Amino acid sequence: MRVIFNEEMQAVADDLDHMARNVRDAIHGAGQALTRQDLDAAQTVIDGDAETDALANSVIDQCVVLLSRQNPVATDLRVVVASLRLAATFERMGDLARHIAETARRTYPESPLPPEAIDMFQQMQDFLDVTADRLVTMLADRDTNVAEQIIADDDKLDELHRRTFALAQSPEWSGTNQQLIDVVLLGRFMERLGDHAVSASRRVVYIVSGFDPSKEPARDEGTDID
Amino acid sequence: MRVIFNEEMQAVADDLDHMARNVRDAIHGAGQALTRQDLDAAQTVIDGDAETDALANSVIDQCVVLLSRQNPVATDLRVVVASLRLAATFERMGDLARHIAETARRTYPESPLPPEAIDMFQQMQDFLDVTADRLVTMLADRDTNVAEQIIADDDKLDELHRRTFALAQSPEWSGTNQQLIDVVLLGRFMERLGDHAVSASRRVVYIVSGFDPSKEPARDEGTDID
Numbered sequence: 001m002r003v004i005f006n007e008e009m010q011a012v013a014d015d016l017d018h019m020a021r022n023v024r025d026a027i028h029g030a031g032q033a034l035t036r037q038d039l040d041a042a043q044t045v046i047d048g049d050a051e052t053d054a055l056a057n058s059v060i061d062q063c064v065v066l067l068s069r070q071n072p073v074a075t076d077l078r079v080v081v082a083s084l085r086l087a088a089t090f091e092r093m094g095d096l097a098r099h100i101a102e103t104a105r106r107t108y109p110e111s112p113l114p115p116e117a118i119d120m121f122q123q124m125q126d127f128l129d130v131t132a133d134r135l136v137t138m139l140a141d142r143d144t145n146v147a148e149q150i151i152a153d154d155d156k157l158d159e160l161h162r163r164t165f166a167l168a169q170s171p172e173w174s175g176t177n178q179q180l181i182d183v184v185l186l187g188r189f190m191e192r193l194g195d196h197a198v199s200a201s202r203r204v205v206y207i208v209s210g211f212d213p214s215k216e217p218a219r220d221e222g223t224d225i226d
Numbered sequence: 227m228r229v230i231f232n233e234e235m236q237a238v239a240d241d242l243d244h245m246a247r248n249v250r251d252a253i254h255g256a257g258q259a260l261t262r263q264d265l266d267a268a269q270t271v272i273d274g275d276a277e278t279d280a281l282a283n284s285v286i287d288q289c290v291v292l293l294s295r296q297n298p299v300a301t302d303l304r305v306v307v308a309s310l311r312l313a314a315t316f317e318r319m320g321d322l323a324r325h326i327a328e329t330a331r332r333t334y335p336e337s338p339l340p341p342e343a344i345d346m347f348q349q350m351q352d353f354l355d356v357t358a359d360r361l362v363t364m365l366a367d368r369d370t371n372v373a374e375q376i377i378a379d380d381d382k383l384d385e386l387h388r389r390t391f392a393l394a395q396s397p398e399w400s401g402t403n404q405q406l407i408d409v410v411l412l413g414r415f416m417e418r419l420g421d422h423a424v425s426a427s428r429r430v431v432y433i434v435s436g437f438d439p440s441k442e443p444a445r446d447e448g449t450d451i452d
Contacts, residue, residue: 064307071297077290084310169403177395177406184410 006076008066012083015059019090020139022052026097027132027193031125033104034186035118037111045101052094059087082203089200096189096196103182112182114175117167121183124160124190127153131197138201142208147201157194161187232302234292238309241285245316246365248278252323253358253419257351259330260412261344263337271327278320285313308429315426322415322422329408338408340401343393347409350386350416353379357423364427368434373427383420387413 026045033042063084066072072080103112113121131150138146164187167173168180175183252271259268289310292298298306329338339347357376364372390413393399394406401409 060307064303067293067307068297068299068303071294073294077294081286081290081293081310084307085314088311088314165407168407173403177399178391180403180406181391181394181410184407185414188411188414 006070008070009079009083012059012062012066012080015055015062016083016086016090017136017139019052019055019059019087019094020136022048022055023090023093023097024132024136026052026094026101027128030097030100030104031129033101034112035122035125037104037109039105039108042101042105042108046098046105049094049098053091056087056091060084079207082207086200086203086207089196089203093193093196093200096193099189100186103186107182112179112186114173114179114183116172116174117164117179117183120160120164120167121186121190124157124187127157127160128190128193131157131194135197135200138204142204144205144208147205147208150201151198151205154194154198157191161191232296234296235305235309238285238288238292238306241281241288242309242312242316243362243365245278245281245285245313245320246362248274248281249316249319249323250358250362252278252320252327253354256323256326256330257355259327260338261348261351263330263335265331265334268327268331268334272324272331275320275324279317282313282317286310305433308433312426312429312433315422315429319419319422319426322419325415326412329412333408338405338412340399340405340409342398342400343390343405343409346386346390346393347412347416350383350413353383353386354416354419357383357420361423361426364430368430370431370434373431373434376427377424377431380420380424383417387417 026048029038029041029045029048032038033045063080067077067080070076106112111118131153134146134150137143138150164183168175168183173180252274255264255267255271255274258264259271289306293303293306296302332338337344357379360372360376363369364376390409394401394409399406
């Protein structure tokens, strides 16, 4: 996404790239906090979220100025609107990573997870770490193949998420009710991170190809009723 | 919000009013499903969400056309951008109400809640029912006083939500782990409905007054780490 449709969009594209890198770092950091009780990583994610929020506001302000001055039409206009929505998606991903970090900070030096849940959350984190790296590549290179990979792979995260519920109801489960609450919320935050990555990918596909992702069925289907 | 800034915005305003009414009905219906095991209400909410999604797409499309043809600037432009974001907020509220209805449908004819949690969820639902009615009034009358009430009152919902976590860790708790999972997710959906109502209220205050709500601290703070 080095150049979107003209030079006036360059600053917006740069801020979106910056947001994607912040979100990647926040996802990695939240994972460190969650799976390794890394308090510094947790605090960095928590403190860093303000910059991501500020970048989202910056993108919105720049898009408004750009709409006002350039009066883009047709595809160019839809790219601006998609950029506005992409900024909102990244902002939300920053919030979700922060929530994970806050949970890890609260239980430090203990893990919020009972031992039998750690491997499953590590798998979800490994998935999100790959997704986070892909997000940055996708945006920097406007690479729709990477976007399609993110979209296609999200079912794997949903399946891991479902398995946390099964674990919590199995004889293997040893956790307290506080740990079950945290497992449910953490799983939800991670699943939503995956959903938002899919949403971001659809917007990038749209920006690059002109296809309208808002006509796709909404994400966030089904996982929470299983 | 009968007229936002000119006649071209009338269709957008009508669709946003329509979305607000749909969201109100979905919140009321989800509450019926959750607190009274009303399967018809659950199904109506689930089936009705597609219309809310379609209205959101309609608002986006109309805003894009309007931006293209009218080239609004200054406050008018920001009102269009706020309308885009308001549509996204309402669409998400429809999703959350649907999730509540889906949970109630899954456990029908039983409640997803253990007996000791019912009163607390009824209180949260009573709160959301009032908020849902206020949303419609706020939007139809562009009433910033109602918006301010929604914003000011949200702490009450957050407090009720925190109490569900305390209940789940008290000797009074009799629920299964499946019920605890549902209590956590349902509580989260309801809390997020409140957050989104606050977000919608800030956008309406902005639309009416020109004050920029995106510079406010983000919602969704703290509740999930208590």
